[in-house]
Amino acid sequence: METGFPQADAEHDFLRTRRRQVLSRLASWLRREPDDVSDILPFGEVVAALGRTGERRLGLQVIALESIVGSVDRTKDFDRSFRPRTPRTRERWERLARAQRRGETIPPIDVYRVGGLHFVRDGHHRVSVAIALNLRSIEARVTEVTTKIDPNGIVHRGDLITKDLRRVFVDRVPLRGRALESIEVADAWAYAELSQAVEAWGFRLMQHESRYLDRETVARRWWSEEYKPVVRMLRQADLIGDRSDTDAYLQLACQRYRLLRTHRWDDEVVDQLRAHPTA
Template sequence: MVSDSGSPRVDAESDFLRARRAQVLASLAARLRNDRDDVVRSLSFDEVVEALGRRGEHYVGTKVIPLDAIVGSVDKERDFDRRFRPTSTRSRERWERLALASRRGEVIPPIEVYQVGDYYFVRDGHHRVSVARSMGESVIEARVTAVDTLLTPTGVDVRSDLELKHWRRLMLERVPFTGEARAAIAFDHPEQYGEIAETVEAWGARTMHAERAYMDKETMAARWYAEEFEPVARLIEDAGVRGPKERLAAAYLRVACERYRLIREHDWNAEVMGQVRVRSRPPRR
């Protein structure tokens, strides 16, 4: 609750103490719940953009943005938590000065942010965001620069999500899937992206050797999906060797590894799949 003692200066001091107390309690609660540190820490703009792959940027202009959509910082992710509560008293004087100005109704200049999809990262104005949230505001005026990325900027809620995005981006650089294939080849574990890239490249090498013709990466990706993945995916579904919550790409990777481990075979047919089915069980979850 925002206090109002009649003295803006006293109330600004109370605002800061309230914000610090909330941050300390939230951090303690997260530790008691054994939550990961990345759940409460502000996201780093540089880490997010590196994971997604930066293509370019363009200035959008000044607009009003929701405070809840501001999830991180360009360079002060350790000074404020995920909800932009101060993590120390280092900048207390500056924070209280802005809170006092806000309580007095003074004009507060727009903050500057990078926009990555539906997420915003503060370039300038961290204290203004912190004060606005502490005062119960829901929106803030911002000068927005949009950043275009290689991967769709969704599903980046905590730092641990970035590793998955990072390895997916590397996989797409090696095997540039597009359209339906790009959507279908998705995993829940980072290491699987490296495994599928190696699998596709090995298939491409065998195919080029057999055909005595070169394939570029784009052709390799498209042909592997059409000639290898889709037929095998149908065999997997028909044979019932896919786990109930298993992604189809993960099922392919698991079954392909089991096929070679068990029978040292690169071909696919009903007999091969029958042997894999008998000798390998899908994950239960």
């Protein structure tokens, strides 16, 4: 309960926030959750995984506190909910809490925006206090960072592996727009196999046409001349099942030479594909 005295209430705010942080860690341990569940997202790793392409300043804006998920350089001091992980920040934290409770003007924070996510450059304690006091928004100077890969789907640090593998795939197979959106694999490591399959297809295409083709051209032609027709045939043959189109295509591409080395496409080959859809 609040006392009405900013000094005492600020002390209680900090102790309550620290207690919640410790209880959250304990709950994660009891549930055997991965270590990165409560980690604040590191800005550097996120933009490296997504592939940074540029940035621009958007100026002062009001942003939702729930959209702040990471930090540029304070990932060890706060958890994912911006609760202090140690008591060493207590003095500064309580000073800001007192100022907030007294209605004093609080300077805006500085953030990077990546998609709909925000990463704090300056103002970690201000964010922590605002969340502890149940505020919903905060003033921020925003710098937008653009990336090759959409940041949607990033929740935990482990999700960066998937994004990084997809970024490497896009570097090797530079699809764009609807074509890129159609590529979806269940296991992110399959992007490497898919890249090799596309590059092999492109090499055979260049041999057939006796000319060099750049990666953009190979990617575009592979999607329209190979991927879409094969997926269409797989659908007609009812060979996709619960998998994504890409997973179904990749399984067929990996098995192509083993199953079709006799240059047949008959019922026996189809039966083998049906019997081993994930081989």
